[in-house]
Amino acid sequence: MEKPETPITEDKERTPVSNFIRNIIDADLESGKHNFIITRFPPEPNGFLHIGHAKSICLNFGLARDYDGICHLRFDDTNPAKEELLYVQSIMEDVKWLGFDWGDKLFYASDYFEKLYEYAEILIQDGKAYVCDLCVEEIAEYRGTLTEPGKNSPYRERSVTENLSLFRGMRDGLYPEGSRSLRAKIDMASPNLNMRDPVIYRIKMTEHHRTGDKWMIYPMYDYTHPLSDALEMITHSVCTLEFEDHRPLYDWFLDNLPVPSNPRQIEFARLNLSYTMMSKRLLLELVESGVVDNWDDPRMPTLAGMRRRGIPPAAIRDFADRIGVAKANSVVDYELLQFCVREELNKTAQRVMAVLDPIPLTIENYPADQVEELDADNNPEDPSAGKRKVPFGRELLVEREDISLDPPKGWFRLAPGKEVRLKHAYYITLTRVEQDADGNITRLFATYDPDSRGGWSQDGRKVKGTIHWVSAPHAIPITARLYDHLFTLADFSKMEEGKTFHDYINPDSLTVPPTAMAEPSLAQAQKGDSFQFLRLGYFTADYDHLPDKPVFNRVTGLRDTWSRKAGRKG
């Protein structure tokens, strides 16, 4: 077969790490079993995609890219009761945002309903499927248990003719929901429960988002998936570990039906991220109970949330590459994601200055009516990003955290009598501190060295500390949303007996400092623009951002060795 063309976004140069799936593909290519590969990402359109799905997307599309194959996007829409158009749109948006392109390889399981129906009749003709009149409870009862075999359904030996007429009756809507089902005739004594005559068609009088009211019966996942894969000529059908037990059934359908190809199902461990919960149901609960604002709340592990937070898609792709693919259950350290985010943003984010918790500082020997426009690098990592002008004057605002009246050993920020550098500006020395009745610092006074313009001096004296600042009269007020983990529990598999995730919600997952100020250039920021607020972290203009009401989400802080060191020393 000729390989059809599908474009897949190129990533940066990367050396893929070996994993067991690649080993299988390598072997299949080498043995000549396949000349090229076709994979697929098969989401059910019943919710928003999250970082766990991103692992699967990067895996499937990534394999296709690396092996010069193709990857299909297929909506697994066999249950009209739970699926909606809204979700198929958001899923397509998320996959595109992540940087992958399915070209014209967009499919729906519902595209195959007709074909699937024909296959079902073949199974019946061959005596390999029968219409069963047992209700749900009875089927469960007849199924047996993990340790005891099941019993055959009393309807198991119906004739082909009767089965055919009953099945057609089901299709034609003659029977109520739940009254009958079509079952594969396999083995009620199998130690694998999936093989105990699984239901393959159920009656559902529900309108489908694509096929409307055409169908009264809908195929089950176990039946639909292998056949859809075969029809699409998928070579390697990658899914998660919980489907391992379903593989014999997957193969059974392929072996017992005249399908055009023989895909192989391969299972890998789904992603778990520390301090993060990945279940669609629980995520929905977070939204509905108002713990978060919506599916795209920047604290959510959804792709929509991460996009809004300001996490670059390249960081997620890099993360997916770094975590690898294996069959062992694991919980990936959130720090790794943070690392990927910082690495990407460090290269690309423009540097600006903002003060989250401002204290006024007056430079007493600086002329009151003077304003200078100082040069500031936009990105020391990228000279081509150029420079901008930052206004400087007598009245400034500096960060409360950068002042200590009783500095610990190793402190090189503001302290009485200590000289520090104002980034891009001058050396200053703290001369006086005003405090309120409670001892809180309310105002600072300093002197500057006029010969240190630009932040250096002729004499080459060492000034170790450099702090950020903004000019008080020029600064603009901003809303800075500071995010932290949504949960206080790192590993949800370690949840205490009797507790739910509600018991582990972090009350401080969002904090908003009331008086944050930023340099005036930030008034030009556009929604979605990412910046590094010098010494504070990476921030992205939120969807709520407006030129006269700037709103920034903190994507992540900078690596902070000082606070760790200071914390350790008490």
Add this chain to the structure above:
RNA sequence: UGGGCAGUCGCCAAGCGGUAAGGCAGCGGGUUUUGGUCCCGCCAUCCGGGGGUUCGAAUCCUCCCUGCCCAGCCA
């Protein structure tokens, strides 16, 4: 107590009979107008445990231990 799968550094993860890759985290040092970035160095005599095969085992055999998944007309 049935079946399936997994156990390699704090967290991921290569390794496939020839004597433990890499990343994150951590630690120490250097550069630095971001205590950021960058750079250098350190970080598993040992691969869940016990036996065995072999000149040689994380890799093969065997017994055991631990963890995860399965009894939807969900996917």
